[in-house]
Amino acid sequence: MSEKPFNLVIVGVGGQGIITMANVLASAAVAKDHNAIVAETHGLSQRGGTVIVHVRLGEAEAPLIMEGKADLLIALEATEALRYANYLAKGAPAIVDSRLLRPPLPNVEMPSLEEVYKALGEAGIRVFKTNAVEKAEELGNPQGANMYLLGYGLAVNGYGGYVDAPSIEETIRQKVRNPEANIKVFRAGYEDGLKARQ
Amino acid sequence: MAHREVLSEPGKRVLMLGNVAIARGALEYGIGFASAYPGTPSSEIVEALSYAARKLKRPYVEWSVNEKVALEAAYGAALSGVASLAAMKHVGVNVAADPLFSSAYTGVEAPFVVVSADDPGMHSSQNEQDNRWYGVHAYIPVVEPAGAQEAKRAVIEAYHISGKFHTPVILRSTTRIGHTRVPVETGEIDLEKLEPRGGFRKNIERYTLVPAHARKLRAELVEKWEEIAEWFSKHPLNEAKGPEDSSVLVVGVGLGYTYAREALRELGLDRKVRVLKIQTPVPLPSKLLLREAEGRDKVFFVEEGEPVVETLAKSSFYDEGIRARVAGKSNGYITRVGELTLDKVLPGLARFLGIDYSLPEKPRVNLSAPPRPPVLCPGCPYRAVFYALRRAVGKARIKPVYTGDIGCYSLGVLPPFEMQDTIVEMGGSIGLANGMAHVAKDQIPIAIIGDSTFFHAGMPGLANAVYNKAPMLVVVLDNRTTAMTGHQPHPGVGVTAMGEETVELDPRRVAEAYGIEYVALTNAFDIKGQEKVFYEALEYVKKEQKPALVVARGACILLAIANARKAGVRYTVYTVDEDKCIACGLCYKAFNCPAIIPKENGKVYIDPLLCTGCGECAQICPVNAFKPVEEPDPEWIKIMATAKPR
Incomplete structure (x- = not known):
C-alpha cells in the first residue's frame, strides 16, 4: 500500500453517461500505470433509476467505497446528491449539477434546486454548483455534460493526482464517440472548475 | 455492447469488466464452445465471447433458449471432447440444476466450467441465493475469484481443475466481480485451441445414468471429492x-x-x-x-x-x-x-x-431524495400495451389477476399501472395462471410475458393450459429482443450470437400448433387497435373458458433508435400545443411517460432530450395537444415495428 486510494462516487440517473465518465477516468489512471477499480450499476437498475458508480484510484482492493470515506461526490442530477451524500468523508466536496429530473411517478414531491443546495450546505458539505447541460449545449454538444463534469472534478481536487488533463484527453480520444467535441467540453469544465476553486 | 477489449493484444494492461476478464480467461485457456441465456449480472461474459467469435470465427458461441439448454449444450460439447463454458445468473442455475447434478456423476471428457453469477444485494434479481451451495449439494468444485482483479486467473485455473479431475467446475462470480472494471494483464490467445472440433466416444457405463451405472458413479464421485479437497489444500489460488x-x-x-x-x-x-x-x-x-x-x-x-x-x-x-x-x-x-x-x-x-471502533462520521442531510425506481423508458411500447390492456379490462368488466414475469415489463408493477400482481420467476406468469384459472373462479388470469421469456419457460406452461383447459389471456410482449439484459437476440428474431441469419420462431404459430383457437397479433404502439383486440380476447376467454393468446409486437425503442441511427433514419420528437393543453394530467398521472413533464399550472412540456418519437402520447391526449415537430418519416415507423438486434 504505497499509494493512498482516491475514492470518488459519481451519481445520477440511468442514461446520463455515468459509466462512460467513470471509465474514462479509470482508463486514464491505468494508462499512467496506476491501479483503478470501478464498481458499476447495470441491468434493471439502469432503466431511468438511480445510479451510483464507485471509482477508486490507487492501491484499493475492494470495489465498494465505505460510507463516510469518499474524497469527492459528483452528482449529474441534483436530488441524487441527497441520496448519496452519506458517502462523503468529513470536509470532502461535492460537485452538484443543477439538472433536476423528476421521477416519472404520480404525486412525487420534488424538492427545488435551492432546497437541495441549502440542505447539502447545512450538512457541512462544500458544494460546487454547476450547469453542465447548459454549458455543454452552448458548446454544441448537449450529450457532453458528463465530460464537462469530469473536467470540473479534475480542477476541484485533482482526483488524487492519479491522472492529469493530457491523460484524460488521450483516453477520450481513444474511447469516446466524437472525441474532439467532448474534449472541448472537458476543457470548459476544467476551466470553470479552476475559477470556482478560487 | 461489444466489449471489444476482450480481444486486446497480448502483453497489455487493459481496463475491463470482470465479466469480460472471465471471457478473456476462457479464450486464453482455449475453449471451443460457449453458451448462455442472458441474465444480470452474467450477460457480458457471452456478449464478449460473441464479439470474439464474430471476429475470429471461433469458438462456437450461442445464446441458448434457456439456462437448462445452455448448460446441456456446453455439457454435450465437453462430452465430445471440446472445452466449454456455460454462463448464467444465479437463479438460472435453478433452471439448469437437473443436468448440473448429472454432470458431476458422468464427469466430462474435456474441461467444462459453469459460471454462476450471483447477485447479493438483488440489484436485478428476485433472491439472494448463494450458488456455492450447489457445489456442496451436487459434488461440483467451486472456484471463486477474490475480486475482478483475480477473475481471469481464476477461470483459467477452473479449467485446469476440470481437466485434471474430469469434473465440471462452477466458477462463482457475484455482481461486484462481474460488474467491476479493473486493469487486466492480457496473455496470448491460441486460435488453434479455439476450434470447436471434437467427437463423442461411446462409454455406456459412464454416460447413461441408469441406476446400475449411477450407483457405481456415486461411489466414484464421493471418493473423487476427497481427492479434490486434498488438492485444494495445496492449491496456489489459496x-x-x-x-x-x-x-x-x-x-x-x-x-x-x-x-x-x-x-x-x-x-x-x-x-x-x-x-x-x-x-x-x-x-x-x-x-x-x-x-x-x-x-x-x-x-x-x-x-x-x-x-x-x-x-x-x-x-x-x-x-x-x-x-x-x-x-x-x-x-x-x-x-x-x-x-x-x-x-x-x-x-x-x-x-x-474486542477493539473500540466507530464508523466514520458522515454528513447528515435533512432532506430526502425523491424515490427513483427504474421505470419503463420514454417510448417503451410496453407502456402503450399496459394502458390499452387496462382499458380493455375495464370495458370487458372482468376481475383480472395480472400474473407477471421477468423482464422490462416487470416495471409495470409501479404506479400508475400496478399491473403485475405476481412476479416470481421466468415463465411464472403462465405457470401461476394455470393454478389460478381453476380456483379463482370469478377472476380471469392475464399472463403477461416477454418474447424471450416465452421461449425460455413460457411454452411448457402454455401447453399445460391448453391440455388442462385453463381459461386465461396470455399477452406476449414482443419487443424483438431480450431487452433488460442488454439487447441480446433470441429465437424470435432470426439472428444468432455469431451474427448469422436464422429462422424466426413466432409465438403465434407455437400457440396455433398447441391448439389455441384465439390467437392474434397487434401493433404494440397502437393503443386503440390493441385495446380492441384485448377486449375481444377477454370476451372469448370469458365465454369459452379456454386460453387465448395475443402477441403485442413493437420494437424496444432503444433498439429501434440504434437500428435507425445505423440506417440513417431520424425520428421526430413531439411537442405540446400550450393553447390546447387543458391540464387534465392524464399523460402524467395515468400514462407517465418520463419525457412528459408537468409544470406548476398542471400543463405539460416534453423534454426533447428524453422524447424518442414513439407517438404514444398523441394517441391518449383527449384534446390532441401533442404534435410531432415534423411529419414522422415512414421509415422510422417501419423500424419501430421491425427493428432487431445484430
Missing part, C-alpha cells in the same frame, strides 16, 4: 499471509478477501494478523484451514453471500478438536442481508477482536 504466531486468523473467501484486507488496514492490523485467502471454497480445503487455524484463539470469516466456508470449516474444526472461537455470518458478526461492504465487515471484526 494463500496465507502475515505473522505465523498471530493469535487471530482472518479468512477472506473470494471477494470477501478484499474487504477483509481493507478492514484490517482500517484497524491498523494489516501486519499483525494472519490472513488466509480462499478461492477454492468447495470442497472445503480442510487440511489448509485446519493447519492455519490450529493453535489460534480466534478465526473470523468474511465471505460474500451465505456463511458457506464458515459453516463447513466449523464442522471440520469440531472433528479435529480445534477450539478457536469462530465468527462471521453464522453468528451475526456480519449481516447475511445484502452485499458485503466495509461498513458491515469492520464493526463485526472490531467487536470480535
Whole structure:
C-alpha cells in the first residue's frame, strides 16, 4: 500500500453517461500505470433509476467505497446528491449539477434546486454548483455534460493526482464517440472548475 | 455492447469488466464452445465471447433458449471432447440444476466450467441465493475469484481443475466481480485451441445414468471429492499471509478477501494478523484451514453471500478438536442481508477482536431524495400495451389477476399501472395462471410475458393450459429482443450470437400448433387497435373458458433508435400545443411517460432530450395537444415495428 486510494462516487440517473465518465477516468489512471477499480450499476437498475458508480484510484482492493470515506461526490442530477451524500468523508466536496429530473411517478414531491443546495450546505458539505447541460449545449454538444463534469472534478481536487488533463484527453480520444467535441467540453469544465476553486 | 477489449493484444494492461476478464480467461485457456441465456449480472461474459467469435470465427458461441439448454449444450460439447463454458445468473442455475447434478456423476471428457453469477444485494434479481451451495449439494468444485482483479486467473485455473479431475467446475462470480472494471494483464490467445472440433466416444457405463451405472458413479464421485479437497489444500489460488504466531486468523473467501484486507488496514492490523485467502471454497480445503487455524484463539470469516466456508470449516474444526472461537455470518458478526461492504465487515471484526471502533462520521442531510425506481423508458411500447390492456379490462368488466414475469415489463408493477400482481420467476406468469384459472373462479388470469421469456419457460406452461383447459389471456410482449439484459437476440428474431441469419420462431404459430383457437397479433404502439383486440380476447376467454393468446409486437425503442441511427433514419420528437393543453394530467398521472413533464399550472412540456418519437402520447391526449415537430418519416415507423438486434 504505497499509494493512498482516491475514492470518488459519481451519481445520477440511468442514461446520463455515468459509466462512460467513470471509465474514462479509470482508463486514464491505468494508462499512467496506476491501479483503478470501478464498481458499476447495470441491468434493471439502469432503466431511468438511480445510479451510483464507485471509482477508486490507487492501491484499493475492494470495489465498494465505505460510507463516510469518499474524497469527492459528483452528482449529474441534483436530488441524487441527497441520496448519496452519506458517502462523503468529513470536509470532502461535492460537485452538484443543477439538472433536476423528476421521477416519472404520480404525486412525487420534488424538492427545488435551492432546497437541495441549502440542505447539502447545512450538512457541512462544500458544494460546487454547476450547469453542465447548459454549458455543454452552448458548446454544441448537449450529450457532453458528463465530460464537462469530469473536467470540473479534475480542477476541484485533482482526483488524487492519479491522472492529469493530457491523460484524460488521450483516453477520450481513444474511447469516446466524437472525441474532439467532448474534449472541448472537458476543457470548459476544467476551466470553470479552476475559477470556482478560487 | 461489444466489449471489444476482450480481444486486446497480448502483453497489455487493459481496463475491463470482470465479466469480460472471465471471457478473456476462457479464450486464453482455449475453449471451443460457449453458451448462455442472458441474465444480470452474467450477460457480458457471452456478449464478449460473441464479439470474439464474430471476429475470429471461433469458438462456437450461442445464446441458448434457456439456462437448462445452455448448460446441456456446453455439457454435450465437453462430452465430445471440446472445452466449454456455460454462463448464467444465479437463479438460472435453478433452471439448469437437473443436468448440473448429472454432470458431476458422468464427469466430462474435456474441461467444462459453469459460471454462476450471483447477485447479493438483488440489484436485478428476485433472491439472494448463494450458488456455492450447489457445489456442496451436487459434488461440483467451486472456484471463486477474490475480486475482478483475480477473475481471469481464476477461470483459467477452473479449467485446469476440470481437466485434471474430469469434473465440471462452477466458477462463482457475484455482481461486484462481474460488474467491476479493473486493469487486466492480457496473455496470448491460441486460435488453434479455439476450434470447436471434437467427437463423442461411446462409454455406456459412464454416460447413461441408469441406476446400475449411477450407483457405481456415486461411489466414484464421493471418493473423487476427497481427492479434490486434498488438492485444494495445496492449491496456489489459496494463500496465507502475515505473522505465523498471530493469535487471530482472518479468512477472506473470494471477494470477501478484499474487504477483509481493507478492514484490517482500517484497524491498523494489516501486519499483525494472519490472513488466509480462499478461492477454492468447495470442497472445503480442510487440511489448509485446519493447519492455519490450529493453535489460534480466534478465526473470523468474511465471505460474500451465505456463511458457506464458515459453516463447513466449523464442522471440520469440531472433528479435529480445534477450539478457536469462530465468527462471521453464522453468528451475526456480519449481516447475511445484502452485499458485503466495509461498513458491515469492520464493526463485526472490531467487536470480535474486542477493539473500540466507530464508523466514520458522515454528513447528515435533512432532506430526502425523491424515490427513483427504474421505470419503463420514454417510448417503451410496453407502456402503450399496459394502458390499452387496462382499458380493455375495464370495458370487458372482468376481475383480472395480472400474473407477471421477468423482464422490462416487470416495471409495470409501479404506479400508475400496478399491473403485475405476481412476479416470481421466468415463465411464472403462465405457470401461476394455470393454478389460478381453476380456483379463482370469478377472476380471469392475464399472463403477461416477454418474447424471450416465452421461449425460455413460457411454452411448457402454455401447453399445460391448453391440455388442462385453463381459461386465461396470455399477452406476449414482443419487443424483438431480450431487452433488460442488454439487447441480446433470441429465437424470435432470426439472428444468432455469431451474427448469422436464422429462422424466426413466432409465438403465434407455437400457440396455433398447441391448439389455441384465439390467437392474434397487434401493433404494440397502437393503443386503440390493441385495446380492441384485448377486449375481444377477454370476451372469448370469458365465454369459452379456454386460453387465448395475443402477441403485442413493437420494437424496444432503444433498439429501434440504434437500428435507425445505423440506417440513417431520424425520428421526430413531439411537442405540446400550450393553447390546447387543458391540464387534465392524464399523460402524467395515468400514462407517465418520463419525457412528459408537468409544470406548476398542471400543463405539460416534453423534454426533447428524453422524447424518442414513439407517438404514444398523441394517441391518449383527449384534446390532441401533442404534435410531432415534423411529419414522422415512414421509415422510422417501419423500424419501430421491425427493428432487431445484430
